[in-house]
Amino acid sequence: MAELILGQVLTYAADPLAEGPGAARHLGHGAVLVEDGRILAVGGAEDLRAAHPQAQVTDMGRALLSAGFVDAHAHYPQTAIIASWGKRLIDWLNSYTFPEEARFADPAYAREVARRYFDLTLANGTTTAVSYCTIHPASVEAYFEEARRRGLRALGGKTCMDRDTAPEGLRDTARSAYDDSKRLLENWHGRDRLSYVITPRFSPTSTPEQLAALGALWAEHPDCLMQTHLSEQLDEIAWVKTLYPRARDYLDTYEAHGLLGPGGLYGHAIHLERREVDRLRAVGASVIHCPTSNTFIGSGLFDMAGLTGAGLKVGLATDTGGGSSFSMLRTMAAAYEVGQLRHNPLHPAVLWWLATQGSARALGLADRIGNLAPGMEADLIAVDLASTPAIAQRAARAGDLWEALFPTIMMGDDRAIAGVWVGGARAK
Structure with missing residues (x-):
């Protein structure tokens, strides 16, 4: 059965070293649809729920969904x-x-x-x-x-x-x-x-x-x-x-x-x-x-x-x-x-x-891993952006995604990893 994973979603359309932060795409209420080890779709949560009513739903709340x-x-x-x-x-x-x-x-x-x-x-x-x-x-x-x-x-x-x-x-x-x-x-x-x-x-x-x-x-x-x-x-x-x-x-x-x-x-x-x-x-x-x-x-x-x-x-x-x-x-x-x-x-x-x-x-694998997009292998993670009190209090003041994510980059550890999917199968 297909699984629809809900959360914030972070993807990349280009290289931000060349294009700047605008190369990233952020959905505040998004979803990733996975089946048979592959990503089938990435988009708005309500749109994907309506289009795939039979999918099993896993709601990760405000966690950030990203490639592993x-x-x-x-x-x-x-x-x-x-x-x-x-x-x-x-x-x-x-x-x-x-x-x-x-x-x-x-x-x-x-x-x-x-x-x-x-x-x-x-x-x-x-x-x-x-x-x-x-x-x-x-x-x-x-x-x-x-x-x-x-x-x-x-x-x-x-x-x-x-x-x-x-x-x-x-x-x-x-x-x-x-x-x-x-x-x-x-x-x-x-x-x-x-x-x-x-x-x-x-x-x-x-x-x-x-x-x-x-x-x-x-x-x-x-x-x-x-x-x-x-x-x-x-x-x-x-x-x-x-x-x-x-x-x-x-x-x-x-x-x-x-x-x-x-x-x-x-x-x-x-x-x-x-x-x-x-x-x-x-x-x-x-x-x-x-x-x-x-x-x-x-x-x-x-x-x-x-x-x-x-x-x-x-x-x-x-x-x-x-x-x-x-x-x-x-x-x-x-x-x-x-x-x-x-x-x-x-x-x-x-x-x-x-x-x-x-x-x-x-590694020459950018067509298979490292991003969330249809056809990619379904290796993804859910990241808790408030995994510790210190991170939570800083993220609460964030004005955008990057301000919310940066405290986890600087102070996060394995407690921030709320979910891991390997080839579409839940591993954590």
């Missing part, structure tokens, strides 16, 4: 070590990340963390995630099996590392990285709502031979995405220069090995050189902004205005567990704060778009 959040860069294996104290990137990897990822050699542990990860992300309104797994194929199996069980759209891949800069026990080889990734890709890519992502962790933990092998795999499967890290910290960039002395810049370590293209997702991208920006734009690649991670680990301030002004596609992401929250609300708040420090405060319409349609566009 799209987290464009995460590390589900780092769930248990989120908010670990006091390290910059390289120390953080050695002190926390690598010891924890070693535990994923145990398939039972991988399954346990995958269940916990999706519990936490769904509670926070995230309906699509793009995750790095570990070098262990079982970590990928656990991630996709759990996502499939819940009917989620999920993207991920086996992290590949073969240099001795990664610890013993967390290294594969150029050959095994190619073979394992290909087998996992053939098993999972395009199955139900799942997509495989070719995943070299980053140049410092891969030899040129491994990067070339993964570049060859991507050339064989260009419908897959490829994800990696780029220019997160200045000491990381200096490290890359010592390992790849002939490279023109950090991006060139990927480009020279077939790992630059339109399906490329480059996490962080804070300290880019002009050539790197030009090449990323020329091939239609995406950069992924991870603001809570960038401030938590002390990486730097992402240049949203400069990069979008240069024509780059930008997604938004938690980067858990280097990022300090599973919440895309907190991630939007951090993006606003980083923008302020860059003298570029982002409007709430832009922040919400980045967490939904903007990230979907970065």
